[in-house]
Amino acid sequence: MKYVVINGSPRRKNTWKMVKQAKTNLNGDFDEIHLMKEKIPLCNGCFKCIVESEEKCPHIDIIKPIVDKMIAADGIIIASPVYAMNVTGLLKNFFDHTAYFYHRPEFFTKKALVIVSTAGAGHKKVANYIDETLRHWGVNKVYKISIACGGKDVLDVSRIDKISRKFNRDMESNKLHNPKLGDIIFFDVWKAMALSDNPIEVDRQFWIKNGLANNDFSPEINLNIFKKLFSKVMFFILKIVIK
Numbered sequence: 001m002k003y004v005v006i007n008g009s010p011r012r013k014n015t016w017k018m019v020k021q022a023k024t025n026l027n028g029d030f031d032e033i034h035l036m037k038e039k040i041p042l043c044n045g046c047f048k049c050i051v052e053s054e055e056k057c058p059h060i061d062i063i064k065p066i067v068d069k070m071i072a073a074d075g076i077i078i079a080s081p082v083y084a085m086n087v088t089g090l091l092k093n094f095f096d097h098t099a100y101f102y103h104r105p106e107f108f109t110k111k112a113l114v115i116v117s118t119a120g121a122g123h124k125k126v127a128n129y130i131d132e133t134l135r136h137w138g139v140n141k142v143y144k145i146s147i148a149c150g151g152k153d154v155l156d157v158s159r160i161d162k163i164s165r166k167f168n169r170d171m172e173s174n175k176l177h178n179p180k181l182g183d184i185i186f187f188d189v190w191k192a193m194a195l196s197d198n199p200i201e202v203d204r205q206f207w208i209k210n211g212l213a214n215n216d217f218s219p220e221i222n223l224n225i226f227k228k229l230f231s232k233v234m235f236f237i238l239k240i241v242i243k
């Protein structure tokens with residue numbers, strides 16, 4: 001298995017230790033990206049990645065190698081401490097640079113592990129925010145480890161082990177999970193926008209080229225009959241709403 005780790009902590013302390021512990025339970029090779037070292041300038045809000053192409057991002061030289069590693073990986077690990085009840089600015093800036101994945105989801109065959117540390121609060125909320133972002137990107141299944149470290153030097157190793165071992169078993173099963181109803185709704189919202197009368201052209205081409213436009217969900221995933229029907233009805237309604 002190939003894993004890419006995107007670490008949004010500027011330090012090699014709590015979050016870094018959690019990632020290190022989780023890695024001991026995962027069989028594979030790791031490509032570690034410490035966003036602090038990447039020195040990605042702030043997203044300047046030019047919209048080029050969304051409306052023209054991700055290749056037009058002014059920071060493409062830094063962003064593309066990271067995204068290429070994510071695309072080449074089997075599993076994605078995203079780690080962040082809680083800063084002011086959210087992810088760090090480093091990770092948020094990376095998410096801003098990859099906002100086009102909301103429009104053009106790439107990761108239907110990938111699974112992810114989210115790792116969040118905090119002093120005392122916000123860890124569940126922040127892990128859920130990262131989970132939501134990844135599911136908008138199409139990620140098939142997200143596991144979450146979020147721990148309040150407080151002033152302690154000792155980590156809750158047993159929790160890290162329990163969840164990372166579960167993630168490892170799932171990775172090795174090669175099984176793709178059926179999406180939740182919420183994921184199907186996200187899929188149909190973006191599909192209806194990409195295929196609307198007035199779409200963003202790069203989105204329309206992506207949805208057609210990747211075989212998403214003609215499917216009720218990503219073609220690699222066999223929806224059960226109820227979910228197929230649900231997706232068809234949702235798409236029908238959303239097409240009308242978006243029009």
Ligand SMILES: Cc1cc2nc3c(=O)[nH]c(=O)nc-3n(C[C@H](O)[C@H](O)[C@H](O)COP(=O)(O)O)c2cc1C
Pocket residue numbers: 009010011012013014015016081082083084085086117118119120121122149
């Ligand atoms: C700028 C900043 C903001 C923080 N905000 C919060 C917060 O809102 N809630 C909280 O419980 N801890 C907060 N913390 C504490 C960190 O989340 C916690 O110490 C974390 O484990 C640090 O991870 P690291 O060792 O990887 O840097 C904050 C720390 C910093 C430096």
